[in-house]
Amino acid sequence: MLVHLETRDGVATLTLDSPANRNALSTRLLAELLDALGQALGDDATRVLVLTGTGTVFCSGADLKEQAASGAPVTGAFPDVLRAIWDSPKPVICRLNGTARAGGLGLVAACDFAIAPDTATFAFSEVRLGVVPAMIAVTVLRRLDPRAASEYFLTGEVFDATRAVGIGLLTRAVPPGTLDDTVAHYTGMLLKGGPESLAITKRLVRTVPSMSVDEGLRQMADLSAERFTSAEGQEGISAFREKRPASWIPAPDGATGERPA
Numbered sequence: 001m002l003v004h005l006e007t008r009d010g011v012a013t014l015t016l017d018s019p020a021n022r023n024a025l026s027t028r029l030l031a032e033l034l035d036a037l038g039q040a041l042g043d044d045a046t047r048v049l050v051l052t053g054t055g056t057v058f059c060s061g062a063d064l065k066e067q068a069a070s071g072a073p074v075t076g077a078f079p080d081v082l083r084a085i086w087d088s089p090k091p092v093i094c095r096l097n098g099t100a101r102a103g104g105l106g107l108v109a110a111c112d113f114a115i116a117p118d119t120a121t122f123a124f125s126e127v128r129l130g131v132v133p134a135m136i137a138v139t140v141l142r143r144l145d146p147r148a149a150s151e152y153f154l155t156g157e158v159f160d161a162t163r164a165v166g167i168g169l170l171t172r173a174v175p176p177g178t179l180d181d182t183v184a185h186y187t188g189m190l191l192k193g194g195p196e197s198l199a200i201t202k203r204l205v206r207t208v209p210s211m212s213v214d215e216g217l218r219q220m221a222d223l224s225a226e227r228f229t230s231a232e233g234q235e236g237i238s239a240f241r242e243k244r245p246a247s248w249i250p251a252p253d254g255a256t257g258e259r260p261a
């Protein structure tokens with residue numbers, strides 16, 4: 001297997017495991033990743049997804065050897081993988097085990113959080129290969145500062161993790177020894193949120209900026225009122241008043257946040 005899925009305590013960890021080619025996005029790895037994403041997203045017990053890799057590199061982008069051998073463009077399941085991560089109602093954390101390049105950065109940008117060791121390096125190396133960062137532009141350009149997008153897309157230059165945080169590609173760059181603690185800190189915070197509220201808030205982050213102020217306030221006032229009377233909202237507010245942790249329960253149909261009987 002090139003992708004492993006392990007679920008524990010509400011957290012599904014998906015691990016790219018093809019270190020010999022630096023977790024390159026081969027047709028097989030992409031198919032397995034899409035399958036693992038489907039399993040994790042369909043599992044009611046999963047509340048947060050963590051995407052990571054083995055070895056020193058998180059992902060080296062498109063599998064250049066497979067491309068060369070096939071003689072034809074190999075897109076595989078990459079668009080479906082990016083869509084599954086981007087549209088996931090459950091928060092997705094990218095735990096970069098190391099460096100990433102090109103297509104690998106499309107995955108990083110699709111995730112809600114990206115935490116990397118401060119020793120990792122990054123590059124949008126496509127133009128240096130005579131190809132273009134086309135599919136990844138769809139996720140990356142929704143994260144990156146526009147000046148930085150022009151700079152790094154057009155030059156293909158390598159940049160470090162501190163710069164990657166500064167331009168919006170990463171959430172945090174941390175000393176390698178503290179990577180797992182930082183990821184655990186974020187998953188812990190996410191597990192405290194109402195699952196339905198998290199899914200809706202993810203959608204808000206993406207859709208509200210493109211609404212007019214008038215349209216936004218009209219839609220959001222309705223949504224806000226609806227959430228205060230939802231089962232999840234009532235459980236959260238009761239828990240606050242009773243000075244206890246909220247108890248979130250996923251319902252069997254995939255709706256979440258029903259108050260326990």
Ligand SMILES: CC(C)(COP(=O)([O-])OP(=O)([O-])OC[C@H]1O[C@@H](n2cnc3c(N)ncnc32)[C@H](O)[C@@H]1OP(=O)([O-])[O-])[C@@H](O)C(=O)NCCC(=O)NCCSC(=O)C[C@@](C)(O)CC(=O)[O-]
Pocket residue numbers: 020021022024025056057059060061062063064065066099100101102103104106125126129131132133134135136137
């Ligand atoms: C990642 C580092 C920095 C690690 O650097 P390193 O750790 O020093 O590793 P290395 O360069 O010594 O490579 C180790 C092995 O991994 C292989 N390898 C390494 N990368 C790939 C790859 N992508 N595909 C297939 N094999 C790869 C490489 O060929 C070598 O195999 P060996 O020679 O031992 O048999 C370095 O290996 C590197 O720069 N790799 C190339 C990265 C790159 O330019 N990727 C561009 C892919 S194009 C792309 O992603 C297009 C896309 C998807 O964005 C288009 C779109 O969005 O539409």
